[in-house]
Amino acid sequence: MTTPTPRVIVPSAAAKGEIFQVKTIISHEMETGLRHDDQGNVIPRKIINKFVCRYNETVVFSVDVHEAISANPFFEFSLRATESGRLDFVWEEDGGAVYTLSHQFTVG
């Protein structure tokens, strides 16, 4: 498996109180644990099981992810611009690996 690569599309600035859209995706096979290999052995489950978005350390949106989310999980959601600071995006994988991205955000 290639290393999961997260990507985020989010504006760099917004007016106070404005709603802005966030698009996130991570390249990931999302192996469901339901498939078998050529020898008939179950391929163990390995999925992104949690996605969290923090805005200056406060969780503002999160997802508990199960097997039925497609490969290369994509989430599009909307946040309210409250103050300047940092947006953190965290993807948690089965087995404990964590993938993160951060984004500086200015409220004018």
Next chain:
Amino acid sequence: MSLTRRDVLIAGSVGFSGVALFSPRSARANDEALDLVKQLTGRKATMSDRLHLIMPADFPTGYTVPMSLYIDSPMTEADHVRQMRVFAPRNPLIEVASFHFVPQRSLPRVSTRIRLAKPQHVVAVAEMNDGVLLMTTTWVRVATDGCA
């Protein structure tokens, strides 16, 4: 805990079999969905047109079916949605995702892509801050199994 389709079918089959023969198709689907949610959450949900689950009625592949979910809610401290959950009752594993929202900070809407094993009524349930459960269903026909 992982809920399998088998667990739910066994639990539900007794209650449905009598009613199902005489109900129109959509009413039957709603009853099944309501019962499913009762089993999964232990509480009774109400069908609501405030909750919108937007999916294509017909889609060629079950691997990546687009899904948008939103609810009409002011998202104030006094009146907001805590989480919205999505279930695919005819998938081998019926839980799809739970989306958590925060009053004043996030809008109660999300888009993603999901796997569907076969044509089915996809179920969405919203848990409001006062504990009320609202739900809706959408029929989606997929041509290929996205879980294989």
